[in-house]
Structures are given as C-alpha cells and as structure tokens.
Amino acid sequence: MVALTLQSLHCAREGILDSRVAHLSELLQQKRLLFEAWTQERENGLIFIRKSPAIRDVLKNGTESSTAAARDLLGRYRINHSELSALTLINSRCQVVLASDAETQKQAQQLCAALQHELESRRHPMWHFAHPEGSDTQANAHLVLPIQDAHGEFIGHLIGTIRLQEMMFSMQGAGEFSPNSSLKLLLLRSANLECIAAPLERPELSGHPYALPTGFNRSGKEASLYSDAAGTPVLGAGIELPNVPWLLIAEVDQYEVFGMLRFLLRRAGYSFVAVLITVVVIALVLSNIIATPFRALKQVCSDIRSGGKRRRLGRFSTAEADDLANSFDTMMDQLEQTRQQLVQAETLAAIGELSASLVHEMRNPLNTVQMNLQALGAQAELDDRYRELYELALRQTNRLHHMLNELLNYGAKLELKRTDADLVALLGDVVQQFELRAEENDVKFMVSTKASPLTVHVDVEQMYRAIGNLIDNALAMSPAASTISITIEDITESTRITIADQGPGVQPALMEKIFLPMFTTREDGSGLGLPLVRKIAQLHGGTITVTSPPSGGASFQLMLPKGTFK
Incomplete structure (x- = not known):
C-alpha cells in the first residue's frame, strides 16, 4: 500500500511537472510571437519616418527649414510612442545630424563611435543593445535603420532608442499561470547571458550575468529545475528571440509548481487509515456479493x-453477476429451443410416415372414384344441371389428388440430389408451365435476369417445386390485368429470386403463419405449399421471406447462399 502510494505520488509529480513544462513552453511561444509583433511594429513605424522628405532633405542638404520640419516630426512621433526615449539622425559619415535633445546627442555620439564599423558596413535594419553608463535599472535597445534618397543612394541612418522595460511590460500577463503567480520574465544576451531587462521587483539583476544550469535548453520546448540568482528553486525555460541575439527566460517558483503535490501528500496521510478500514469492510461485503451468484x-x-422444472437465475446486484445470469439463462433457452426443434423433427418424421400410409390408403379408392366419374361423363348424356354437378365432383377429386400429393411431399424425408443446373433456364421452364393458366386469368409475367446462364449446384426437382409453388401462389392471388414480376439478383453473399404479385398482399400478423403447415388464407389452398418452399430453401441453406407494402401486393424472396453456386 505504501509502495503504491509512493509510486502514485511520483507519477503525480511527473505529471504536474510535464503539465507545467508544457505551459511554460506554450507561454514562451506566445511571448516570442508578442515580441516579434512588437519589434515589427516599431520597425514599421520608423520605416515610415525614414521615408519622410524632410528626413531625407536634412541628411542631404541640412537646410534650416528641413531641419525644423524633421525635428518637429521626430518630436511628435516620440511623444506618441512612450517606449521611445530618443530618435537620432546620422549621416553617411557616422556624424550626428539631428537628435531629440542634448543628452540624446551626447549618447548618440558615443553610440556612433562604438558602432562605426557596423554602421559603415551594414545597409539593413539591425538591433543593438546598450546599457547606459551610471544606470543599474534601465536598459535600452537601439533600432538602426538605413536611409536612402529617392534614387536609392545611401545617405545615413535613423536610430530609435527603445526602453526595453516598456517592451517587457507589454509582454506581461498573456498566458500566465494565475493572477498571483510567481512567474517572472527576464531578457538576457544570448552570448554572455547578461541580464538586459529584469522584472520590476528585481531591478538589481539588470546589467549583471545571470547563472543558468549547464545544458540549459534554448528552444522553448524543455525546462530545467535550478536555483535563480536569489537562491530560490525555480522551474525555468528559455527561447531565442527572432532577429536579435537575445534570450527570453521564464521562471516560476517550484513551491508554486508542486503546491498540488504537497496537498496530495497531506491528503494521502489523512486518508491512509480511512482507506485501510474501508478496504476491509468492502472486502467482506464483496466476498458475500461474489459468492451469492455462484450459490444460486x-x-x-x-x-x-435431478430432472426438476428448470427455473431462471434472475437478476443480481452486480453487473458482472447479472451478465453471467443472463448468459446462463440465454444458453438454457437455446437448449430448450433445440430440444423443441428435435421434438418437432421427430414429430414431422412421424407425420411423414403416417401421411405416406394415409396417402397410399386413400389414393386407390380416390383413383377409382375419379375413373368412374370420367367414364360416366364420357358415356352418359347429362343435362346442364347434372353436367355442372359432374364437373364440380371431378374438380374436387382433382383437388384431393393435389392435396394428397402435397401432403406426401411435405411429410416425406427429402434427400437432396444436387446437380449442376442453369438457374435462369430452370426459372424459364417453371414460368412456361404456368403461361397458359396466366393467359386464362389475364395475368402477365415480367422476368428479369442480370446474368445468363447462372450455374447452380442444387436439387433440380426440389428447386423446380419450390419456385413453382411460389408462382402458383402468386397466380392464385393476382387479379385480372395484373403483372407478376420475377427477378434474379446476384448480391454480395447470395443470389435472390424475387416473385412479386399485385394481389391483396399479406397482413403483418400473418407473415409468419403462412409458412406454418396446414395454414392457408385461400379457399382452394392446402396449407402446405409455402411450408414446403421453406423446407426446400432451408435444406439448400437458404431462406424464404415475404414483404407486403400497405399499398398491396406480396413479394416473396428466395435467398440461396453463395455456397450453392459453382
């Protein structure tokens, strides 16, 4: 338990540290973008000034009017930008031509002497840092911009002296940890790590080297734990600033960083005893909860x-035990369903034997009656009334023959004799058998096949019988002047034979019953045609389903799996 607690605290410490490092990294990236925008804004402002005709005229001609205009322009710009401490014009010979005041002119002369070589050789904007003599609190940066006349000839420089503390102040606040955070920002020279801009509460750091740990990362993506100049443990990270040789440092007190960890340590100590007691109680309760389902x-x-009546396990107090009970009850339901199927199969087998015997016993006298009726109709001269009765008796005899044949077929044990056959040709033969009957009833067939031939490995006789029963049923339900649509579709895992009529359709409550033996909605139906179709489909590994839209009509789909095909 103690080891687990210590490991958790270690993980929490690493997690807190990673979170604060990521925050520092994001913060430095934001500050870097702020600095880049801030410096670019200052450059754009001075670039606008250096393009002034008065500035160019002062550097080339030095007339009193142009000098007054240039001084007025520089003065007004400086007043509107508080971060500027001075603006100075230097000609191409590194001589001060115009300064905002006498003190600025003196410092500009010193700056020109220090930067003479760079001013003569460089013709593009540059930043230069200079810490003023006799000052420990204020650092300035000089933005030097070359000036060209209208013909592109170099004529001098414009130097803007910028208070770095103003720049640091503008970068405060965005993205920091909290209003009371110990976060501080420092600006160091990249080369010698001299502090050139420090927080307002630490002015003594300016102008002095700042100690950073060996291997301190300057990409802004990693942070280090070390002690700052005052000996305070901090978490710090740094990032190089664009276009200037400066390093921006962000530091936050380790006491603040790991404040949550100290809180967790205290809570861990207070909670240890309570957790131990709770674990013992929970263990006793869980042991009883876990044992209850197994006893049941x-x-x-x-x-x-023991052969008693099976009862269900029911529900338990835990989700896992409840899932186990549901799985067990589902398994028992499936076993019961399988048992009922076996009983049904045995019953069907018995029905098959009985129906074969009954059909054999009934067929001989029925054949005798039928032959006598045919002989009587051929020899006797019957009037219209008796002729109608004779034809009715003959039709009913033929119907009994048909019903006995269907009963024999349904009750018999079917053993498939699979052979290769063309399903399209097979369907055509079945349709041709019913064409005369369809013509008499004013019904048309519309057959649609996408592939011909389509070779299948089926029992041809049984498949012929199944499709024939479906077409016979469609003809019986179709009104005059209607169409029966028959299609063969090759889909992903199987091939579908669809036979759709335009009859009254099938009620939703009867869609399963019509496939049960001895159930029929037709006056002349035997109740065995569609059950026989299902039996043949299942023997081939397929299915038979029916759909019936509210608008009327029924559509039977005979699905044969891909395994049926060669």
Whole structure:
C-alpha cells in the first residue's frame, strides 16, 4: 500500500511537472510571437519616418527649414510612442545630424563611435543593445535603420532608442499561470547571458550575468529545475528571440509548481487509515456479493440434474453477476429451443410416415372414384344441371389428388440430389408451365435476369417445386390485368429470386403463419405449399421471406447462399 502510494505520488509529480513544462513552453511561444509583433511594429513605424522628405532633405542638404520640419516630426512621433526615449539622425559619415535633445546627442555620439564599423558596413535594419553608463535599472535597445534618397543612394541612418522595460511590460500577463503567480520574465544576451531587462521587483539583476544550469535548453520546448540568482528553486525555460541575439527566460517558483503535490501528500496521510478500514469492510461485503451468484448457479444446476422444472437465475446486484445470469439463462433457452426443434423433427418424421400410409390408403379408392366419374361423363348424356354437378365432383377429386400429393411431399424425408443446373433456364421452364393458366386469368409475367446462364449446384426437382409453388401462389392471388414480376439478383453473399404479385398482399400478423403447415388464407389452398418452399430453401441453406407494402401486393424472396453456386 505504501509502495503504491509512493509510486502514485511520483507519477503525480511527473505529471504536474510535464503539465507545467508544457505551459511554460506554450507561454514562451506566445511571448516570442508578442515580441516579434512588437519589434515589427516599431520597425514599421520608423520605416515610415525614414521615408519622410524632410528626413531625407536634412541628411542631404541640412537646410534650416528641413531641419525644423524633421525635428518637429521626430518630436511628435516620440511623444506618441512612450517606449521611445530618443530618435537620432546620422549621416553617411557616422556624424550626428539631428537628435531629440542634448543628452540624446551626447549618447548618440558615443553610440556612433562604438558602432562605426557596423554602421559603415551594414545597409539593413539591425538591433543593438546598450546599457547606459551610471544606470543599474534601465536598459535600452537601439533600432538602426538605413536611409536612402529617392534614387536609392545611401545617405545615413535613423536610430530609435527603445526602453526595453516598456517592451517587457507589454509582454506581461498573456498566458500566465494565475493572477498571483510567481512567474517572472527576464531578457538576457544570448552570448554572455547578461541580464538586459529584469522584472520590476528585481531591478538589481539588470546589467549583471545571470547563472543558468549547464545544458540549459534554448528552444522553448524543455525546462530545467535550478536555483535563480536569489537562491530560490525555480522551474525555468528559455527561447531565442527572432532577429536579435537575445534570450527570453521564464521562471516560476517550484513551491508554486508542486503546491498540488504537497496537498496530495497531506491528503494521502489523512486518508491512509480511512482507506485501510474501508478496504476491509468492502472486502467482506464483496466476498458475500461474489459468492451469492455462484450459490444460486449451483442450486439451479442441481435442480436441472435431478430432472426438476428448470427455473431462471434472475437478476443480481452486480453487473458482472447479472451478465453471467443472463448468459446462463440465454444458453438454457437455446437448449430448450433445440430440444423443441428435435421434438418437432421427430414429430414431422412421424407425420411423414403416417401421411405416406394415409396417402397410399386413400389414393386407390380416390383413383377409382375419379375413373368412374370420367367414364360416366364420357358415356352418359347429362343435362346442364347434372353436367355442372359432374364437373364440380371431378374438380374436387382433382383437388384431393393435389392435396394428397402435397401432403406426401411435405411429410416425406427429402434427400437432396444436387446437380449442376442453369438457374435462369430452370426459372424459364417453371414460368412456361404456368403461361397458359396466366393467359386464362389475364395475368402477365415480367422476368428479369442480370446474368445468363447462372450455374447452380442444387436439387433440380426440389428447386423446380419450390419456385413453382411460389408462382402458383402468386397466380392464385393476382387479379385480372395484373403483372407478376420475377427477378434474379446476384448480391454480395447470395443470389435472390424475387416473385412479386399485385394481389391483396399479406397482413403483418400473418407473415409468419403462412409458412406454418396446414395454414392457408385461400379457399382452394392446402396449407402446405409455402411450408414446403421453406423446407426446400432451408435444406439448400437458404431462406424464404415475404414483404407486403400497405399499398398491396406480396413479394416473396428466395435467398440461396453463395455456397450453392459453382
């Protein structure tokens, strides 16, 4: 337990550290973008000034009017930008031409002497840092911009002296940890790590080297734990600023960084005893909860083994035990369903034997009656009334023959004799058998096949019988002047034969019943045609389904799996 707690605290410390490092990294990236925008804004402002005709005229001609205009322009710009401490014009010979005041002119002369070589050789904007003599609190940066006349000839420089503390002040606030955070920002020279801009509460750091740990990362993506100049443990990270040789440092007190960890340590100590007691209590309760389902399962298994009536396990207090009970009950339901199917199969087999015997016993006298009726109709001269009765008796005899044949076919044990056959040709033969009957009823067939031939490995006789029963049923339900649509579709895992009529359709409550033996909605139906179709489909590994839209009509889909095909 103690080891687990210590490991958790270590993980929490690493997690807090990673979070603060990521925050510091994001913060430095934001500050870097702020600095880049801030410096670019200052450059754009001075670039606008250096393009002034008065500035160019002062550097080339030095007339009193142009000098006054240039001084007025520089003065007004400086007043509107508080971060500027001075603006100075230097000609191409590194001589001060115009300064905002006498003190600025003196410092500009010193700056020109220090930067003479760079001013003569460089013709593009540059930043230069200079810490003023006799000052420990204020650092300036000089933005030097070359000036060209209208013909592109170099004529001098414009130098803007910028207070770095103003720049640091403008970068405060965005993205920091909290209003009371110990976060501080420092600006160091990249080369010698001299502090050139420090927080307002630490002015003594300016102008002095700042100690950073060996291997301190300057990409802004990593942070280090070390002690700052005052000996305070901090978490710090740094990032190089664009276009200037400066390093921006962000530091936050380690006491603040790991404040949450100290809180967790205290809470861990207070909670240890309570957790220990709770664990003991929970263990006792859980042992009882876990044992209860197994005791119930054992009792149910004993009842089943002894032949008693099976009861369900029911529900338990835990989700896992409840899932186990549901799985067990589902398994028992499936076993019961399988048992009922076996009983049904045995019953069907018995029905098959009985129906074969009954059909054999009934067929001989029925044949005798039928032949006598045919002989009587051929020899006797019957009036219209008796002729109608004779034809009715003959039709009913033929119907009995048909019903006995269907009963024999349904009750018989079917053993498939699979051979290769063209399903399209097979369907055509079945349709041709019913064409005369369809013509008499004013019904048309519309057959649609996408592939011909389509070779299948089926029992041709049984498949012929199944499709024939579906077409016979469609003809019986179709009104005059209607169409029966027959299609063969090759889909992903199977091939579908669809036979759709335009009859009254099938009520939703009867869609499953019509496939049960001896159930029929037709006056002349035997109730065995569609059950026989399902039996043949299942023997081939397929299915038979029916759909019936509210608008009328029924559509039967005979699905044969891909395994049926060569």
